[in-house]
Amino acid sequence: MEGVSYQRFPKIKIREMKDDYMKFELRETDASMANALRRVMIAEVPTIAIDLVEIEANSSVLNDEFIAHRLGLIPLVSDDAMGMRFSRDCDACDGDGQCEYCSVEFHLNVRCDSDQTLDVTSNDLRSTEPRVIPVDVAARSLASESGGFDSPDQRGIIIVKLRRGQELRLRAIARKGIGKDHAKWSPAATVTFMYEPEIHINEELMETLTLDEKTTWIESSPTKVFDIDPNTYQVRVVDPEAYTYDEEVIKKAEAMGKPGLVEIYAKEDSFIFTVESTGAIKSYQMVINAIEILKQKLDAVRLQDTEEADIGELTQHLGRGL
């Protein structure tokens, strides 16, 4: 089958776009494409996260490893992550985090001297690189700059609580990484998609139902998919995407003795994506980065296929293991 092309031209239609949330349709492609995009977003879009913690003093109730783990999970603004180097293949340093190309240094120095419990939060992290800061800090400074409403949660991401006399002093190095290595580098809070449902109501059969029967049938769906037109008393589809493929309505119709009352198919070639970001990268950037990385990966495969070229670029992304 040499030379036959199965090339398709998928289309994306953006429905909703916010910094940390995005909903879009992906059409004219199949599940492999959609799933690849999802997987790359979760596991391979790089971000920056604290990876190395050097604790100078810690008299808090939580132990060093505990705090280090918590620090690692704080999402950092990683808009520059795509351009950064992985510290393991940084030429400028030995990967110990001293260089500007692959790492960002943070300092935390808090001591509680009051009788009240002191919360150590992401606000207390001092970054050496102003563009790489905890996401909640960035969001708040943005909110106060624009002079808009105050963020409801002013406290920041809590790291540990200190009592009088307790102290936490540490140096942390953030590095670029991907979600495959550790979940802290994953920019995705939620990435999911569903097949777009196609709902056909058999109007003739539907008309044989009484209004009561119609409402009970509609209520058999746990989500609000159908509705009754207040004027014509006809059943209509209000939100096909609310359908969760639970087949409750179909079962109900059968139980009512009306099989075939509704037919629901999944459109095999269109997907509705929901992307939520941790804040490390804007959700739309995440999608773009994911496509970029996917392209790089495909390039690597193609190059390897045709010219036996090195697959360095691919390995670079996949990390040590491949």
Added chain:
Amino acid sequence: MGYREKHSVETHNNHAKPIKSAVDKFALLPEFLKVRGLVKQHIDSFNYFINNDIKKIMKTNDRIVCPQDPSLYLRYTKISIGKPLEYVEHATEELNPQLCRLSDRTYASPIKVDIEYTRPNQTNKEYKKDLVIGRMPIMLRSSKCVLSGKDEAELAKLGECPLDPGGYFIIKGNEKVILIQEQLSKNRIIIDTDSKGRVNASVTSSTHETKTKTVFFMDKDKIYLQLNQFSKPISIMIIMKAMGMENDQEVVQMLGRDPKYGFLLFPSMQECRSEKIITQKQALEYLQGKLANLSSLRFEINKDDRVKKILINVFLAHVPQAKDGNFRPKCIYTAVMLRRMMDAVLNVETFDDKDYVGNKRLELSGQLVALLFEDLFKTMNSQVASRMEKAYDKASRSTPLDFIHYMRSDTITNGLERAISTGNWDLKRFKMNRKGVSQVLSRLAFIATLGYMTRVSPQFEKTRKVSGPRALQPSQWGMLCPCDTPEGEGCGLTKNLALMTHVTTDEEEGPLIKWCRKLGVVDVEDLSGEELHAPDSFLVMLNGLILGKHTKPQKFANAMRKLRRKSVIGEFVSIFVHERQRCVYVASDGGRVCRPLVIADKGVSRIKEYHMKELRDGVRSFDDFVREGLIEYLDVNEENNALIALYEHEIHKDGHDEDNADGQKSFITHIEIEPFTILGVVAGLIPYPHHNQSPRNTYQCAMGKQAMGNIAYNQLSRADTLLYLLVYPQRPLLTTRTIELVGYDKLGAGQNATVAVMSYSGYDIEDAIVMNKSSLDRGFGRCIALKKQIVVKETYSNETSDRIVRPQNEPRKQALDADGIAAPGQIVRRHDILVNKQSPRNKRDRITNPMALKDCDYAPSNVSYKGPEGETTVVDRVMLYSDKDNKMCVKFIIRHVRRPEIGDKFSSRHGQKGVIGTIVQQEDFPFSERGICPDLIMNPHGFPSRMTIGKMIELLGSKAAVLSGRFHYGSAFGEPSGHADKVEDISRTLVEHGFNYSGKDLLYSGISGKPLQAYIFMGPIYYQKLKHMVLDKMHARASGPRMTLTRQPTEGRARDGGLRLGEMERDCLIAYGASMLIYERLMLSSDPYQVQVCSQCGLLGYYNHKLKTSWCSMCKSGDNMSSLKLPYACKLLFQELQSMNVVPRLKLTEY
């Protein structure tokens, strides 16, 4: 505590089915636990010992008399126990539990006595107050403990956890629990059959002075008495005659008019007659001949007296003599015993059941410590007396005799300390020799600690292969937990108390007797033998003694109960009318199990809504309920006189059949407070246990004690040898009332994991689970292991001591601080040095100035970290303290943080354990269109055979809890009373939030992106991480250490041992014919050894390296030597045989 809001929610939730007029009595439970608590039985019994029993013990042994001079005596006048403190070098130091735990001391108080004593040649008595005779370990939270009556803030100041139940002791820094001991009732008649199938009646008499066992048995229609003091069984009639009942007719009359009893006694009478025994004198003479000459040589007293003494002190020892010294009470008691026995012969149903809980007594720590103390007190007194005796002869003017000089406080101190710390109760007096009475309190999980406090250890040794005592007894209902028992040898024998069980302590009999008399109990002394069993009357027994008889037993019982409800007599006194035995049993002895029940009048609860409102408003306490006769405690026996309804509204339920319902209703005397209280603390953690197959609940009870989580609020300042903590423990989404009552919601041991029940890869067979790697990255199942290592700075006999010095820049000393001790926060690996210690080279010879030793006089004796290889651990804490010998000690707590790995064990709360089979990337995990991705995947094959429906309901309920933001409940049997959410309601909640009612979701494959064929049952389940982790278990070796004796590889992981190719494996290889493999495994890889054998004599010779020849030292020649390979163990065997004069000769042939 917040029960109230939940109630409002619940009532709101249960709008579908209103509960008719029933008063929700749940609020009583927290109140009950406030007054009685989970370990109240321990604390009560110890308090009773400290405040009352100890005084009685002192009073019975209050005099020490010098054997030579009776005018020289010492008398105790008062005994008391002070505050916990310790005398350190002539200063006192107040103790608190946490201090004792950390510095390995005993939490004990001085026992102080006031004494008066005489001195020779002095007329006036000497008095001394507050003389310390020893130190008594103090039970935590008992009345003498510094923690009693303290609130949360005060406890925090003392470094104590407010949720810690107390009830244990701290001996040399170790927490020790004295387990509840189960025993057969003392002083009660038990009718049973012995191993030969003979009917026997036995009584174990127990008084303060002695403990004896009297057995009557029936052999070939004749009734005999068996007593250790007599060499042979004695016919019962002879005993009767010896006690002065010379007239046979009198005996028969005492048994009752009915001729059937007389017939049964007739063969015995005949036997007595054939022995020609008619008078008391003859009987006594006969008995003299039957005396077992155990100690007859020692006591050269009148033999006649001895028989009488035995009859008084040994035979039915608990029955007192009559005032004029005759045996009438014992005769009556014997008659009653005989009658009961004959009843059993005539009617099999009247046998007593030894496994019946009412025939059992629980011995608590107070009683056990009292036994021990009494023994030690007597020992001390006799020691004082013997010292006095010795000193009396040597006494001179310059050293006057003085009792004070001979009082040593270490007998009692050491005796108590030793017994509690080893658990060996060795009492010479009672010939008691029990092991394992006290055990180390397990601090593995908070629940394990609580579980220990309610554990009842069995009376039988565990090896007995009988099923009777192991079976679940109906009388255990509400008293002992039906679920919580171990698997294996202790199954059914080791039990646990239920939530509301109380164990009684002894109570004064005096007032009780007075009340009984007032209510018309006729004294037996005043009755003729015939009247004893008159058909219209019932006998009244008080604590196993015959008090008298009453003609209207029911009326008498009701009157007594009324007195109890009015708090005229103690709340724990039990009044039980036994119709068949025609007896009224009144019991006030200690060790009976009982539980509170709501009193109902003809099925109508005495507790009304306004009572509960007063309780909620805090103006009424649980004790008020008891005092006002709304609630009473029933013990197992009295429960037989009650008809107990589960719910008040249940009584009303069958309303359509009015007459019948009313008829039934009128018989109901009590109502349960809450049905779920039949379970214990540990089983109370299980949600919906009543939907599970019962063994699953039992499994969970065992596993809940191995779950990691939080141990106590002070867990990070404790110094246990091994402690496992969870990094992010959670409170279960699906809770039970018990969880809230015991504080498991504050000290959880698990996490709510989103579980998908589906098959995934092949790594989930046999209960393995598939884990989501991202969940692990985010902290799921992460745990901290804390280990302890102690270093002692030794001092030596020549007054030199070790020293800890500043380290030079040496290898493996990077963790050390300038003071020579590893610093907290330092990373240590195996063999890293923790303390840079040096010991003096000369430890024995006297040195003039120990302080002036030079550096060269010290040799390094560094202490290194003894952890496993390859583990990177951190010094968590370093504690310096001085131990009891005033040596400086350093305690290191070393921390290791672990994330779950393949092979770590997890379990849900339904006895479903499994190990991690594989860890999978999140992107490969299935996901729902809402973006929900499970934390772990469980194979559905876990369900059909286990039938843990409770787990499914937990999943549904937790899912609803997450969606609605309200914790859901799953208390046992809780659906009717609203303490468990119904599946119907849960499904409704799920549907309200757009989920399928059955808890199933459509999932997409994370690998292909296609929807999965089936809907997946998915939701949160509370998962526990169990202490078994691969890291502590994995082991492999190529070559390694060998045993010195046999030169074979060592055994066991701890010694880096080899893996044994055992007999069965060897058999396989033989069958297969892999001879070379066997040779390699058993010889080459084990202990090959080259030997020189003399083919002449067949014995082993040796190789002379100088002459380069082999030599047989037997034949004195080196001519016929041949060299061959043997296992070293074989050579060793030959040599050992030779040493025993057995000559093993090898016959060699050419091969």
